[in-house]
Amino acid sequence: MTENAFVLPGTVQFDLAPVSGGEPYRILLFVPKGEPPAEGWPLLLTTDGNATFPFAVSSLVTQAPYPSGTGIDWGVVAAIGYPGDEPYNAQRRAWDLGPPPIKSYPPYFEGGPPVRIGGTGELLAFIEMQLLPRLAQMVKLDIRRRSLFGHSFGGLFTLYALFERPGLFANWIAASPTIYWEGSEILNNETARQRVPGNTAFLHLSAGEFEGDHLAPFQHSNEDAAARLEKKKIERTVALALEMAERLDGSDDGIRTQFELFTGQTHMSVLGPAVNRAVSIAFAVAQEIEESHANAQ
Template identity: 80%
Template sequence: MTENAYHFPGTVYFDMQPAAGGEPYRIFLFTPKGEPPAEGWPLLVTTDGNATFPFAVASLATQAPYPTGTNVEWGVVAAIGYPGDEPYDALRRAWDLGPPPIKTYPPYFEGGPPVRIGGTGELLDFIERQLLPHLDGIVKIDAGRRSLFGHSFGGLFTLYALFDRPGLFSNWIAASPTIYWEGSEILNNEARRADMKGRRIFLHLSAGVHEGDALAPFQSRNPDAGTRLEKKKVERTVALAQEMAERLSRRRDGIRTAFEIFPGQTHMSVLGPAVNRAVSIAFEVVGRDA
């Protein structure tokens, strides 16, 4: 019996060097077969690409062939990750996805490098000035149907990007966003957000039910149950996301919002359902018969 490496049809990856310097990003790309619609393919961009890309492509590939049953049609997935085989690059994602102010934290492990946050503007520049134009040169994209997804720190980045450059995407999907981070500094970004009137913007916020006030049943049996419960009281992931969705919906300045709780999910297990929801939002059948 011969073992062979598995390759998901329609997928490639390539590395892109940021114009501002620094280490390259690894871009994972899925493009559908056939000719794009006249206006171009819808696009879903995800952060933490090494982890999120497999979920997104599998979700799209199993639903898009059956649009009348799923309300999902084909589109392009571009996931921003890092060279390497690990699902997460903890140091680089801290810098890329953690909004200003620029700060340095102690190493994740003894003897390791310090952890820096505050580089979200650089990643946003890369997306706007390099990634999106590069994708447009590869495949025809519908500029009116671009979506951004992020989870955890990626969800925080999604909110930062929305408040800073709302014209980049029409759908913004923030799963389990770390709104509490740095004393909920992101709320200041929300308060001084860019003008969104006249834009077609949809913000979907979500969290797993076990990111609320109570531990998951299996977590309560673990030795770190007490510490984990105290951490939940600080993070308030469910409450802060729901409050933001409700607050923005009342302000009527161009943002439609939705908030969703995923049953049975913790902060990490929610990634699969959240990416699946991002696929259903980004590639919803719109404007023509399925």
């Protein structure tokens, strides 16, 4: 028997280093077969790419062949990951996805480097000035149909990017965003957010059912059950996301919002359903898009 590494069909990867310096990112890319639409392919860009890219590609390729039954058509998936085989790079994602102020925390493990946050502006600049132009050179994209997805710290980054560059993407999908982080500093970004006359943006906020006030059934017997419950009261993931959705919906800067609670999901298990929802938003067939806009008016 011959064993070969499995590769997701239609995908490539390449490393891209920021022109400002620093370690390269591992960019993962899926492009559909055939000619793009006249206006170009819609694009879904995800953070934590090593973890999210396989979910997104599998979701798309199993649904896009049947648009009349799924409401999903073809498009391009790109993901920002890191060199290596692990789903997460805790050290780098803390810096990339944790908004300012710049701060240092104790190492994740004894003898390790300090954990730094505050580099979201650098990652956002990399996306805007390097990654999106590079992708546009490789494949024809519809600049009116770009979507950004992030989960947890990635969801927090998505909110930061929306408030800083509201015209960069049409759809902003923030799953289980850590809004509580650093005393909910992101709310100051929300208040001082950039406003673009005539711009429209759709923000989808979500969380898992068991990110609220209750433990998942299997967690009740865990040794850390009491501590985990107390942590939930601090994080308030569901409540803070819902409050933001209600606060921003129909705001004077053209933001439409939707909040979704994923039944039966925890902070980590929600990743699959949340990525699937991002795919349905980013690659909705034209009729679905028109109906969504009509319902929002």
